[in-house]
Amino acid sequence: MKKQCYFNQHNISHIDYKDTEVLKKFVNPHGRMISRKRTGISAKYQRQLATAVKRARFMGLLPYVAR
Numbered sequence: 001m002k003k004q005c006y007f008n009q010h011n012i013s014h015i016d017y018k019d020t021e022v023l024k025k026f027v028n029p030h031g032r033m034i035s036r037k038r039t040g041i042s043a044k045y046q047r048q049l050a051t052a053v054k055r056a057r058f059m060g061l062l063p064y065v066a067r
Helices: 020-024 043-059
Strands: none
């Protein structure tokens, strides 16, 4: 059974880097991004998510590494 894309289900057309609560769902406890295979996100949104996470890290909203 294939997982549904989170962003398609919630009608989110653009991923905002300032929305850290959504971004934290796709980052593991160590601060790494979780793969598409695990999350079930479509390729389009995985690319947007990667950009948003990188921007949030640069702005200091998300950690690069967590212990």
